[in-house]
Amino acid sequence: MKWTSLNDLREQYLSFFEKKGHLRLNSFSLVPDNDKSLLLINSGMAPMKKYFTGEVIPPRNRVTTCQKCIRTPDLERVGYTARHGTYFEMLGNFSFGDYFKNEAIPWAWEFLTEELEIPKELLWPSVYEEDDEAYAIWRDVIGVPEERIVKLGKEDNFWEHGTGPCGPCSEIYFDRGEKYGCGSKDCKPGCDCDRYMEIWNNVFSQFNNMGDGTYTELEHKNIDTGMGLERLACVIQGVDNMFEVDTVRKILDKVCEISGKKYGTDKNVDISIRAITDHARASTFMISDGIIPSNEGRGYVLRRLIRRASRHGKLIGISRPFLQELILTVIEENKAGYPELYDKKELIKKVISNEEASFSKTIDQGLNILSELMKNGGTLSGEDAFKLYDTYGFPIDLTKDILSEKGMDVDEDGFNELMKIQREKARSSRKASDGES
Numbered sequence: 557m558k559w560t561s562l563n564d565l566r567e568q569y570l571s572f573f574e575k576k577g578h579l580r581l582n583s584f585s586l587v588p589d590n591d592k593s594l595l596l597i598n599s600g601m602a603p604m605k606k607y608f609t610g611e612v613i614p615p616r617n618r619v620t621t622c623q624k625c626i627r628t629p630d631l632e633r634v635g636y637t638a639r640h641g642t643y644f645e646m647l648g649n650f651s652f653g654d655y656f657k658n659e660a661i662p663w664a665w666e667f668l669t670e671e672l673e674i675p676k677e678l679l680w681p682s683v684y685e686e687d688d689e690a691y692a693i694w695r696d697v698i699g700v701p702e703e704r705i706v707k708l709g710k711e712d713n714f715w716e717h718g719t720g721p722c723g724p725c726s727e728i729y730f731d732r733g734e735k736y737g738c739g740s741k742d743c744k745p746g747c748d749c750d751r752y753m754e755i756w757n758n759v760f761s762q763f764n765n766m767g768d769g770t771y772t773e774l775e776h777k778n779i780d781t782g783m784g785l786e787r788l789a790c791v792i793q794g795v796d797n798m799f800e801v802d803t804v805r806k807i808l809d810k811v812c813e814i815s816g817k818k819y820g821t822d823k824n825v826d827i828s829i830r831a832i833t834d835h836a837r838a839s840t841f842m843i844s845d846g847i848i849p850s851n852e853g854r855g856y857v858l859r860r861l862i863r864r865a866s867r868h869g870k871l872i873g874i875s876r877p878f879l880q881e882l883i884l885t886v887i888e889e890n891k892a893g894y895p896e897l898y899d900k901k902e903l904i905k906k907v908i909s910n911e912e913a914s915f916s917k918t919i920d921q922g923l924n925i926l927s928e929l930m931k932n933g934g935t936l937s938g939e940d941a942f943k944l945y946d947t948y949g950f951p952i953d954l955t956k957d958i959l960s961e962k963g964m965d966v967d968e969d970g971f972n973e974l975m976k977i978q979r980e981k982a983r984s985s986r987k988a989s990d991g992e993s
């Protein structure tokens with residue numbers, strides 16, 4: 557395996573699949589186009605659902621992309637572990653009714669073992685337990701010994717994300733070695749420990765999840781593959797987690813430079829450094845795709861990210877606005893794959909610094925109030941959390957974050973109830989001003 561930068565890996569993958577007859581497309585926007593089931597694009601296939609269902613004719617029936625993705629279910633964990641992040645890139649090769657398992661599996665293997673020269677014995681495929689066809693390809697065509705092909709159930713090897721195209725899948729795991737393992741003699745892909753890292757998912761997309769618990773057969777069989785670029789870079793660069801990958805590490809180092817802190821010396825400081833690094837990446841790409849901080853939907857996700865980053869900056873002693881400086885490094889590290897970031901630099905700087913400034917006006921007051929309230933211990937009331945949100949601009953997850961550092965929690969139901977009332981009031985006053993009854 558040869559050390560390769562994240563930017564070169566992206567290029568290597570896309571040009572490999574171009575040579576296999578795929579059309580290379582730019583990443584789609586993070587903002588879904590006409591898809592109400594998603595707030596933000598969260599996988600390579602998400603912007604292409606209509607090509608899979610046949611509703612829209614794709615520009616070619618073989619396409620390859622590197623897609624910007626955001627996943628937020630673990631937003632509050634980001635920083636606390638080195639495994640969680642919100643922003644990542646997903647490499648994918650897609651077939652819309654063209655090739656199927658017989659090509660997708662051997663190409664995945666060829667890319668990993670010949671192009672990237674990953675030693676074959678470190679790769680473990682998994683297949684859906686009822687998929688004898690994929691199993692046979694791995695065993696008979698590729699020649700993987702049976703003991704290294706793992707059969708897993710629906711939970712692990714049937715891919716679906718909300719409504720739309722889905723199907724059984726075959727994943728490829730990389731063995732990171734015993735030092736990451738749990739020591740159990742049954743440890744293999746599917747185990748909860750860190751030894752086997754899933755790097756590639758080949759979905760044999762043949763069903764449509766209708767969203768009401770039913771599935772229909774798609775008109776044609778498709779391939780939807782997804783490989784996390786940062787994860788692949790971890791393997792190729794021999795590093796532990798995505799924060800150590802070359803381009804991400806440069807951003808992390810910039811956070812250290814701005815704060816004057818050293819990474820890896822203090823557990824709590826590391827949490828903040830990682831959270832800021834991830835959130836600066838996510839915010840930069842969200843703004844470049846036209847998202848503006850607000851109190852709803854995508855805009856609220858962006859607001860949470862910027863405010864969380866800003867607060868973690870304070871925690872590690874950064875007393876001045878710093879995000880607009882940091883995003884210059886994000887742009888620099890990503891401009892090879894996303895040259896548009898460079899053109900939108902001024903806009904991104906402006907949006908991020910406005911949000912940081914408006915938060916910094918109230919953050920100190922809000923923090924003082926919260927620390928007073930925390931002296932009582934226990935659970936923070938919904939009313940107090942709502943006041944922090946409404947008057948001091950504290951997104952609820954920020955309040956939760958601060959409380960959880962002290963082992964406390966918040967009455968979220970009470971908070972949500974007050975949010976609902978506020979939304980209803982806003983709606984009725986809008987209606988009144990529009991003259992509606």
Ligand code: SER
Pocket residue numbers: 598599600601648715757758759780781782783
């Ligand atoms: N859709 C699958 C995933 O996100 C493969 O691209 O893992």
